[in-house]
Amino acid sequence: MTRNAHKRVGLATTLALLASTSDAFAGMGGGTIVYGPPTESIPTLSGTMLIVLGMLLAVVAFRVLRNYPGGRPLASIVALSIAGLSGVSGIKVMQEAYAGASYPMTQTNGGSVHVNTSGVDVPVDNTSGRTQQIKSVKPDSNCSVGTVTPPPACAPGVIVQPANSCNVRFDCVT
Numbered sequence: 001m002t003r004n005a006h007k008r009v010g011l012a013t014t015l016a017l018l019a020s021t022s023d024a025f026a027g028m029g030g031g032t033i034v035y036g037p038p039t040e041s042i043p044t045l046s047g048t049m050l051i052v053l054g055m056l057l058a059v060v061a062f063r064v065l066r067n068y069p070g071g072r073p074l075a076s077i078v079a080l081s082i083a084g085l086s087g088v089s090g091i092k093v094m095q096e097a098y099a100g101a102s103y104p105m106t107q108t109n110g111g112s113v114h115v116n117t118s119g120v121d122v123p124v125d126n127t128s129g130r131t132q133q134i135k136s137v138k139p140d141s142n143c144s145v146g147t148v149t150p151p152p153a154c155a156p157g158v159i160v161q162p163a164n165s166c167n168v169r170f171d172c173v174t
Contacts (some may be wrong), residue, residue, distance in 0.1 A: 017149035021069045023117035029118045029172030033103075033154055036110025038133040105132050108121070118172040123165040134158045134166065 065075035103113050104127040126132050134154050139145050146169035154166040
């Protein structure tokens with residue numbers, strides 16, 4: 001076999017093994033609650049100011065490159081590239097920056113709590129010392145999210161203050 005054939009066989013084997021894997025669930029059932037700090041607005045530059053800043057940096061780069069020996073062709077290429085790319089705006093590279101038993105939310109920057117209790121209302125305590133927001137409530141494959149009796153229910157968007165809790169119930173088919 002040639003060297004390329006060995007690479008193809010290895011790649012095919014790796015893809016076949018990845019395709020044959022599955023999720024494994026342990027425990028009696030329940031679900032996972034994902035939480036994190038509430039989103040806060042971050043001060044940024046307006047679109048107009050970003051364009052002004054980009055143009056200023058382009059002028060500085062053009063002048064610096066032009067002063068180096070052999071830099072005039074490179075400066076022209078950089079200037080044309082910046083001019084061409086300046087029309088591309090609104091690309092979102094990162095949209096969201098975006099873890100009788102005790103089920104605490106302990107991580108200050110967010111995380112998930114796996115609740116492995118079924119059929120009863122369970123409190124999820126915020127022991128992180130920071131306000132947390134419930135991001136999602138995901139039941140295991142054979143479970144569903146039930147209705148809790150004491151409010152507040154752990155649901156996406158609910159804010160849980162420090163030293164408080166929300167309640168969740170997972171109803172599972174055994």
